[in-house]
Amino acid sequence: MTYNKLTPDEERVIIDKGTEMPFSGKYYNYNADGTYTCKRCGAPLYRSSDKFDAGCGWPSFDDEIPGAIKRTLDPNGYTEISCANCGAHLGHVFEGEGFTPKNVRYCVNSISLNFTPASETKKADSPKATPAPEKSQLEKAYFAGGCFWGTEYMLEKEPGVVSVRVGYMGGHTSNPTYKQVCTDTTGHAETAEVVFDPTKTNYEKLARLFFEIHDPTQLNRQGPDVGDQYRSAVFYVDDNQKQITEKLIGILKDKGYKVVTEVAKAGTFWPAEDYHQSYYDRTGGQPYCHVYQKRF
Numbered sequence: 001m002t003y004n005k006l007t008p009d010e011e012r013v014i015i016d017k018g019t020e021m022p023f024s025g026k027y028y029n030y031n032a033d034g035t036y037t038c039k040r041c042g043a044p045l046y047r048s049s050d051k052f053d054a055g056c057g058w059p060s061f062d063d064e065i066p067g068a069i070k071r072t073l074d075p076n077g078y079t080e081i082s083c084a085n086c087g088a089h090l091g092h093v094f095e096g097e098g099f100t101p102k103n104v105r106y107c108v109n110s111i112s113l114n115f116t117p118a119s120e121t122k123k124a125d126s127p128k129a130t131p132a133p134e135k136s137q138l139e140k141a142y143f144a145g146g147c148f149w150g151t152e153y154m155l156e157k158e159p160g161v162v163s164v165r166v167g168y169m170g171g172h173t174s175n176p177t178y179k180q181v182c183t184d185t186t187g188h189a190e191t192a193e194v195v196f197d198p199t200k201t202n203y204e205k206l207a208r209l210f211f212e213i214h215d216p217t218q219l220n221r222q223g224p225d226v227g228d229q230y231r232s233a234v235f236y237v238d239d240n241q242k243q244i245t246e247k248l249i250g251i252l253k254d255k256g257y258k259v260v261t262e263v264a265k266a267g268t269f270w271p272a273e274d275y276h277q278s279y280y281d282r283t284g285g286q287p288y289c290h291v292y293q294k295r296f
């Protein structure tokens with residue numbers, strides 16, 4: 001699956017789950033007949049016949065194209081909506097507000113959408129039309145290697161990586177906050193959740209990179225950051241990832257590195273507070289804690 005290239009403004013919403021300013025988007029006051037599609041992957045999401053004016057400054061719909069939208073609970077307790085095909089962030093969905101008989105409002109960022117007029121959709125139904133994008137086969141990987149700002153920064157530059165979120169994993173408490181994790185009693189490690197496209201990269205490549213952007217021989221610390229929340233860990237989602245990780249650690253040990261990286265089955269990933277996401281890209285800074293060093 002090929003994705004459309006996104007501008008920084010589009011990335012801020014579609015990947016970093018931001019929200020555009022109300023009344024600023026292209027489609028909040030737009031009534032043409034046609035189909036709204038995902039800006040990133042082109043999947044059809046909403047029909048103009050389900051669009052209504054909620055007066056909120058964002059395009060609003062009371063129904064989706066069946067199966068097009070994925071719902072997840074966000075850390076603030078709202079229901080986030082994303083493209084079921086590629087995971088692009090769209091906005092939020094609200095129920096019980098009474099705007100229309102269906103009593104649902106999909107509140108969508110204009111910038112997450114493209115629009116195909118009905119006249120073109122009809123043309124596209126002809127035999128020459130390109131097939132709809134395939135169902136996404138995106139995969140996930142979880143790496144902990146010290147301060148998660150740096151791990152995220154280094155991994156999200158890698159080709160084939162669709163998105164990276166920072167959060168907490170490997171501990172024994174639910175809904176941990178940064179403050180709790182920093183007190184070093186929750187057991188969680190600062191972890192990067194990497195979503196990648198296996199047709200463009202693979203787990204081994206990412207895991208190798210991970211071992212080269214942090215120092216896997218430092219126990220319960222990384223550079224200036226000390227505490228077991230900064231420990232080196234790989235949380236695998238399946239046996240394949242586990243075997244690859246163990247193989248790479250074996251290679252490093254053969255080379256004389258005293259690797260202390262924990263290898264454990266992935267548990268619940270708790271996304272960190274919004275202000276931690278894409279920290280260096282938002283602040284324009286450079287990681288103090290992570291540099292690339294060739295080890296393989």
Ligand SMILES: [Zn+2]
Nearest residue numbers: 038041083086
């Ligand atoms: Zn999409």
